[in-house]
Amino acid sequence: MAKHKTVPLELINLNNDGFHLLVEVVVFGQSYQAVLDTGASKTVFDKETIENHVKSGELLASDRVSTGLGTNNMESHTIILPKMKIGKLKLKNFEAAVLDLTTIKEAYSILNLPPVIGVIGGDILNSHQAIINYKNLKLKLFY
Template identity: 50%
Template sequence: MRTISVPLILINLQDDGFHLLVEIVAFGQKLLAVVDTGASRSVFDRSFIESHVKEIEHTEEAHATTLFTTSSTLQATIPKLKVGGLILKDYETVALDLEAVNQAYEGLGHPPIGAIIGGDLLLQFHATINYRKMKLFLYKE
């Protein structure tokens, strides 16, 4: 089993806790993503997906439960997704509007996010978060 170590960025939400961010690459573009252990699956920002994907499936059914809410989602395929040294081909994803999240981040002086890394990837790759080392460890067979 190969261990993939991904650096984490800790951001302070002032009196409302902390979020962990990781740098990812989708469509050849670097993005920051929130690591959300409570999210059922990973999601991408709707406007980011719409600007890169021609074939998008619209659905009213919420396919992702995250710390953010949504009323409708889009489904799309990302040809190549990189999370540190982990490379995923033809990654099926859900997109939702992260504009409110990004406005809140901007108000706190933080950079925008383009995605949320959720339980689907964290479970599949047996993720471990090491706060002392500020690393996300993923294990690929």
């Protein structure tokens, strides 16, 4: 049987207009909340937050066109995160997309929700055969 890590999730109510699952991630040695997004093809982090932790040149411009998040042509960057943790699952040299997530951060603020650093997308969920348990608010990741 494959090894796995179980990670707690937090279910937040978007003013009775749906729900988001939040998961704790650790990047740059700091803990943040991220939205667990099965509809996102790639894990994405907020550009402003990432820029506070990296030297110029570590954030690489990307020629990929980013769609979703309310737009069809968003300036996109990538970063290689030397270390990233989701619960006790440790990822090394993880490549993530970096976008301006100001609109999401503002929406969360208006709803008095905790700030988020980004979204954990299908790249991680698929490669680690994620199982989301809404009843117990747990995420199981295999490795």
